[in-house]
Amino acid sequence: MEKEIIALEEEFKQDSHSAITQQDLEALRIKYLGRKSALASLFTRLPTLSKEEKITFGRRLNVLKNQITAALEEKTKGARGSEAPVDLTFPSSDIQRGSLHVLTQVSLELCTIFEKLGFCVTEGTEIEDEWHNFTALNIPLEHPSRDAFDTFYLDIPEGSENCGKFLLRSHTSPSQIRIMHDSKPPLAVISPGRVYRPDQVDASHSFMFHQIEGFAVDTGITFAHLKGVLLHFAREFFSSDVNLRFRPHFFPFTEPSAEVDISCFACSGKRPQTTDQRPKQESQKCSVCKGKGWLEILGCGMIHPNVLTACGISAKKYKGFAFGMGVERPAMLKYGINDIRLFFENDIRFLEQF
Amino acid sequence: MRFSLNFINEFIKVEMPAEKLASSLTMAGMEVEHFEKIGSDWVFDIEVTSNRYDWLSMIGIAREIAACMHKRFIIKYPQIIKKPLIKERAIFIENSKDCPLYIARSIRNVNVKEPPDIIRERIVNCGVNTINNIVDITNYCMLTWGNPLHAFDEDKLEGNIYVRRAKNGERFIGIDDKERVLSCGNLVIADEKKVIALAGVMGAKNTEVSRQTKNIFLEAAIFSPVTIRRSRRLACLDTDSSYRFERKVFGDYLECASMAASNLIEKIAQGTLAGYREAGKKTAHTQKKLTISLSSLQNYLGDTFPKNKVTRILTSLDFKVKTIGVDILKVTVPAFRLDIEREVDIYEEFIRIYGYDNITAKLPFLLEQKPKISNYHFKNELKYFLTTLGLKEIITYSICADKELEKAGFSKPVKLTNPLRLQENALRPSLLLGMMACVRYNINRAQENIRFFELANVYQHKDGSFCEDATLSLGVSLSRDSFSYLKGVVEELLKYLNISSWTLQEKSAPNFTSALSIVAGNQPVGSLGKLDESVKKEFELKEDLFFAQLDISCLLSARRRKLYKAFSPYPVINRDISIAFRYDIKFKEIEKIIRGSQAYIVDLRIVNTYEGKDLPKGYQAFTIRLFYQSSDKTLTSEEVDNLNTQIRNKLLEAEGVILR
Missing domain, CATH: 1.20.58 (Methane Monooxygenase Hydroxylase; Chain G, domain 1)
Structure with a gap:
C-alpha cells in the first residue's frame, strides 16, 4: 500500500x-x-x-x-475564468443604435450653447404672413431688398388682420417678431426651425433648410454684447481658438448690420490667400475655406428701431441685437459633408455616422 | 458690380496695393468678392447691398475709397448748358409719380463708329458690352455718375415724346430683338406712333442708334423705383439700367451725367449740342440734419470712442459735423445719402469705418425673463427617448406633390401658388409620404432593419384658415415581427409619458390593411398599422411598411407627472402554456380568459411560435409564458401550479382552442 x-x-x-x-x-x-x-x-x-x-x-x-x-x-x-477559451476573433453582433439626425444634433448643440448663456428656446410657425415675414422686419413690399428673400406663397385665404398673403417663412426672423410682439423685455430667445425658399436643388442649395434665430432685447444691450455672445458660440461650437471677423453689411431689420466670418478651423486661416492673384492649384488650397482663410457663417446686427416699434417695444428705452444662421452650413463645415442633399435623402449609411 | 481701378484713378489717386484696397473695402462693408489684373488695370467685383445705390457709380466708389484712405474727395462737375430749347418736339409725362423728371439733349451730326480704346476698356472692365461710340459713351457716363442714359436715333422719332403706361397688349421689340407684350404695369417712352423704350429698362429696336445714325436724342430721367421694378419683372428683364433705377438714382447728378455724355459725344463723335428740353421737375430734398450724442453712440455700440475720431470719420464720409457742448453732435447728411434716416444709421457709418473688429467683445448679463410656452423641450425629449429604443431620426421635405398626396388619399392640401416644380407644390397633411419615400430609398439600396422616426409639422386648411401641427411618425420594416416591434415602441412611449388609461382600439383606416387607433383617455392621439398592399404597390415599396403617426400636442397634454410606484418584493414565478387556436380567434380573447380568471398574473409574453405539420389546419400555435406574483406574499410552487391548471381548464373550455 x-x-x-x-x-x-x-x-x-x-x-x-x-x-x-x-x-x-x-x-x-x-x-x-x-x-x-x-x-x-x-x-x-x-x-x-x-x-x-x-x-x-x-x-x-x-x-x-x-x-x-x-x-x-x-x-x-x-485557473482561467471560463471553461473553454473564447475565440475572440469572431465578428461582433449587429448592434442597432438609435440616432438623432445630424441636423437635430447640430441644432441642439447650437441651441444649448445659447441656453447656457440664459437664452430660452421657442419655435415659431412655418406658415407665416407677409407682415411678419417682411413688413414688420422693415422690408418694404416692393423693394430690391426683398430679392434676397424669394418666397413660396400659399393658397390660404388672407385673414382679417391686414397681415397680407400667407407664405412659407423664408427665414426664422418672423418668430422674433411674434415673440417681441407678444412678450415684454427683457428677452433673450433662440428660435430654430425649417425655412423655405424657391431655390433649385443642387449640392449647396435646397428649397427647405434650417435656421436658428437669436435675439436679446433689454435696456443695456450693446453691439459689444452681440460680439461677445457670438464669439462665445463660435469657440464652443467650432474650436476654442477660432476668431471672428465682423464685416459691415446691410439687412433691413438691423442697424448696424454685419456678416460674420470665422477663421478657418481647418487651416486656422494661417495662409489667407485672398491677396494672392496667381491661380493656386486646387490641391494646394485648404479644402474647407478654399484658401480664403475665412468662412462666412451668419448675419447679425442691432435690431432696427423700426422693428422694435413695429412690435410695440419702445425704441427709445430698449435696444436689442439679433442674429440668424443656417444649420446645414455649420453641420457641413463641422463634419466635412459636401452635399446638402445628403441631409434629406436619409440614407442609413449616412444617418448611422452621427 | 464691377469697377476698374484705372477708372477710379480718374477721380482719386489710389495709392495702396490692390490687395490692401480689397481688404479695406471689404471690412468697410463694400465686399470685394473677387479681383484680378486685366492688362494694366485691376478689376474688382463688389457686392453692392440694396441700400447703397450710390456705390453703383465710380463717383460713389471713389468717395468710399477716399474715406478708407482718410482723404478728402472733390468732384469736378461739368458746366451745364440748357440752351437752345428743342423745338421739334415736346415731352409729356403722364404721371409724375412714375417719372418726376425727364430731360433730353439733341446732338446733331454725329459720327457713329468704334469707340476709342480708353472708353471701351473702361466699360468692358466694368462688365458692360461695347456697342459703338455713342452707346458706349452713355454707358461710360452711367458708370461714372450712376444715372442711366439712353440715346435714340432722333430721325426715327415721330413727333412728341410721351412718358406713359403701356396699353394692355401693346407690343415692344427691344434692342435684344425679343418681342414682349406689355400691360399697364409697364412704363414706356413713346412718340406719337410707337413705343420707343421700356422706360428705365431697355430701348426699342425701332429707334436704336446704328452706324447710319446722324442725330441723337439723349434721354436722362428719374423713374419711380417701384414702377421700374414691377415693369422689368413683368417683362422678365434685369438690366444695368433697371438695376440702378430700382435702387433709386440721385437726382442731382442727372444733369451731370447727361451733360458729360453730351460733351463726350461732341468730342469723340464730332457732334454738336443742338438743343435741350425738360419735363417735370427735380424733387426738392431738404437737407437732413440729425442730432446725435456721443454717449448714446457709445451706449449703443458698447465701447468708448474719442469725439474727434467720430467727427473725423463722419467728415471723411461727407457728413458735416458740428459739435455742441461736450456730448452733442449736429450731423448734416450729404444729399446723395438717401439711405441715412436716423441716428442708428450714423452709428453704423461711424463704426463701419472705425472697424467692427475694434469693438471689445463683452458678454451681457441677461435678466430673468418670463417663461415662454413651447413644446421644444418636449419634442427633444421624445426624440432622445426614441433613439434609446434604437430608432433613427429622419428629416424629410415638408413640401411634396399634390398628385402623390392624392394617390395616398389626401385631398385638398395647402398648395403653393408659385411652386418651383410640380414635384413640390403642396404642403403635406401627413408624414406618411416622407416616410415611404425614405424607406423606399433605403430598401432599394439593400438596407435592412428599418426603424425610423420623424418629428415634423403637418399642415391643413381649416375653417378658411390653416393649422400646422407638430407630429411624430414611426416607420418600421424588419425581416420579421415588424408589427409587434412597432406596437411595442408605441406602448413604451405611452408608458414613458405615464399617460393614464391609454388603449389601442381596432379601427379601419384608409391606406392600412389593419390599424389601431391610439386613444388616451377618450381622445385619439394617433394610429398605427400595416400599410395596404395597394398603397405599397402604388409607391413602389418592395417590403411591408408598418407606420404610426401621433400628435405631439395631444401627447403633451395627456402626459402625467411620474411618481414612484412601489413594486412587489415577492418573487415572480412563471409557467408556460403551449396553446394552439383557430385563426379566426383573436389573441385578445385568449388573453381575456387568462387575465380574467385571477389576479396574480402580472404579465404574459409569447416566447415561442410553433409552425409544425402536426397542427390541425387553420390553427396557429404559441407558447405563452405567464408571470405570477402577489403583492402581499410569496406564492408557493404548488399554489402557482394550481392556478395554472385552473387557467388551462378554462382555456380548454373555449371553442377552437387546443392545449399541447
Whole structure:
C-alpha cells in the first residue's frame, strides 16, 4: 500500500502540472477524489488491514486526500475564468443604435450653447404672413431688398388682420417678431426651425433648410454684447481658438448690420490667400475655406428701431441685437459633408455616422 | 458690380496695393468678392447691398475709397448748358409719380463708329458690352455718375415724346430683338406712333442708334423705383439700367451725367449740342440734419470712442459735423445719402469705418425673463427617448406633390401658388409620404432593419384658415415581427409619458390593411398599422411598411407627472402554456380568459411560435409564458401550479382552442 500511495502522489503531481482550465481541474478532481478514484479504492481496503496499519495508512491517506484537495483548490483559484477559451476573433453582433439626425444634433448643440448663456428656446410657425415675414422686419413690399428673400406663397385665404398673403417663412426672423410682439423685455430667445425658399436643388442649395434665430432685447444691450455672445458660440461650437471677423453689411431689420466670418478651423486661416492673384492649384488650397482663410457663417446686427416699434417695444428705452444662421452650413463645415442633399435623402449609411 | 481701378484713378489717386484696397473695402462693408489684373488695370467685383445705390457709380466708389484712405474727395462737375430749347418736339409725362423728371439733349451730326480704346476698356472692365461710340459713351457716363442714359436715333422719332403706361397688349421689340407684350404695369417712352423704350429698362429696336445714325436724342430721367421694378419683372428683364433705377438714382447728378455724355459725344463723335428740353421737375430734398450724442453712440455700440475720431470719420464720409457742448453732435447728411434716416444709421457709418473688429467683445448679463410656452423641450425629449429604443431620426421635405398626396388619399392640401416644380407644390397633411419615400430609398439600396422616426409639422386648411401641427411618425420594416416591434415602441412611449388609461382600439383606416387607433383617455392621439398592399404597390415599396403617426400636442397634454410606484418584493414565478387556436380567434380573447380568471398574473409574453405539420389546419400555435406574483406574499410552487391548471381548464373550455 505504501508503494501505491507514493505512486498516486507522483501521478497527481504530474497530472496537476498539466491541468490548466477549469475543465482539466474538474477531470482531475473526479480522477483523484471521485467515488471511483484510486484514492477511494485505497480507503475501501483499509478495513482489511491490521489495526496498526489501519492507523498509519488511514492517516497517510487522509493527508494525501487533504493535499490533493488543497492543491486542487489552489489551482482552481488561479485557473482561467471560463471553461473553454473564447475565440475572440469572431465578428461582433449587429448592434442597432438609435440616432438623432445630424441636423437635430447640430441644432441642439447650437441651441444649448445659447441656453447656457440664459437664452430660452421657442419655435415659431412655418406658415407665416407677409407682415411678419417682411413688413414688420422693415422690408418694404416692393423693394430690391426683398430679392434676397424669394418666397413660396400659399393658397390660404388672407385673414382679417391686414397681415397680407400667407407664405412659407423664408427665414426664422418672423418668430422674433411674434415673440417681441407678444412678450415684454427683457428677452433673450433662440428660435430654430425649417425655412423655405424657391431655390433649385443642387449640392449647396435646397428649397427647405434650417435656421436658428437669436435675439436679446433689454435696456443695456450693446453691439459689444452681440460680439461677445457670438464669439462665445463660435469657440464652443467650432474650436476654442477660432476668431471672428465682423464685416459691415446691410439687412433691413438691423442697424448696424454685419456678416460674420470665422477663421478657418481647418487651416486656422494661417495662409489667407485672398491677396494672392496667381491661380493656386486646387490641391494646394485648404479644402474647407478654399484658401480664403475665412468662412462666412451668419448675419447679425442691432435690431432696427423700426422693428422694435413695429412690435410695440419702445425704441427709445430698449435696444436689442439679433442674429440668424443656417444649420446645414455649420453641420457641413463641422463634419466635412459636401452635399446638402445628403441631409434629406436619409440614407442609413449616412444617418448611422452621427 | 464691377469697377476698374484705372477708372477710379480718374477721380482719386489710389495709392495702396490692390490687395490692401480689397481688404479695406471689404471690412468697410463694400465686399470685394473677387479681383484680378486685366492688362494694366485691376478689376474688382463688389457686392453692392440694396441700400447703397450710390456705390453703383465710380463717383460713389471713389468717395468710399477716399474715406478708407482718410482723404478728402472733390468732384469736378461739368458746366451745364440748357440752351437752345428743342423745338421739334415736346415731352409729356403722364404721371409724375412714375417719372418726376425727364430731360433730353439733341446732338446733331454725329459720327457713329468704334469707340476709342480708353472708353471701351473702361466699360468692358466694368462688365458692360461695347456697342459703338455713342452707346458706349452713355454707358461710360452711367458708370461714372450712376444715372442711366439712353440715346435714340432722333430721325426715327415721330413727333412728341410721351412718358406713359403701356396699353394692355401693346407690343415692344427691344434692342435684344425679343418681342414682349406689355400691360399697364409697364412704363414706356413713346412718340406719337410707337413705343420707343421700356422706360428705365431697355430701348426699342425701332429707334436704336446704328452706324447710319446722324442725330441723337439723349434721354436722362428719374423713374419711380417701384414702377421700374414691377415693369422689368413683368417683362422678365434685369438690366444695368433697371438695376440702378430700382435702387433709386440721385437726382442731382442727372444733369451731370447727361451733360458729360453730351460733351463726350461732341468730342469723340464730332457732334454738336443742338438743343435741350425738360419735363417735370427735380424733387426738392431738404437737407437732413440729425442730432446725435456721443454717449448714446457709445451706449449703443458698447465701447468708448474719442469725439474727434467720430467727427473725423463722419467728415471723411461727407457728413458735416458740428459739435455742441461736450456730448452733442449736429450731423448734416450729404444729399446723395438717401439711405441715412436716423441716428442708428450714423452709428453704423461711424463704426463701419472705425472697424467692427475694434469693438471689445463683452458678454451681457441677461435678466430673468418670463417663461415662454413651447413644446421644444418636449419634442427633444421624445426624440432622445426614441433613439434609446434604437430608432433613427429622419428629416424629410415638408413640401411634396399634390398628385402623390392624392394617390395616398389626401385631398385638398395647402398648395403653393408659385411652386418651383410640380414635384413640390403642396404642403403635406401627413408624414406618411416622407416616410415611404425614405424607406423606399433605403430598401432599394439593400438596407435592412428599418426603424425610423420623424418629428415634423403637418399642415391643413381649416375653417378658411390653416393649422400646422407638430407630429411624430414611426416607420418600421424588419425581416420579421415588424408589427409587434412597432406596437411595442408605441406602448413604451405611452408608458414613458405615464399617460393614464391609454388603449389601442381596432379601427379601419384608409391606406392600412389593419390599424389601431391610439386613444388616451377618450381622445385619439394617433394610429398605427400595416400599410395596404395597394398603397405599397402604388409607391413602389418592395417590403411591408408598418407606420404610426401621433400628435405631439395631444401627447403633451395627456402626459402625467411620474411618481414612484412601489413594486412587489415577492418573487415572480412563471409557467408556460403551449396553446394552439383557430385563426379566426383573436389573441385578445385568449388573453381575456387568462387575465380574467385571477389576479396574480402580472404579465404574459409569447416566447415561442410553433409552425409544425402536426397542427390541425387553420390553427396557429404559441407558447405563452405567464408571470405570477402577489403583492402581499410569496406564492408557493404548488399554489402557482394550481392556478395554472385552473387557467388551462378554462382555456380548454373555449371553442377552437387546443392545449399541447
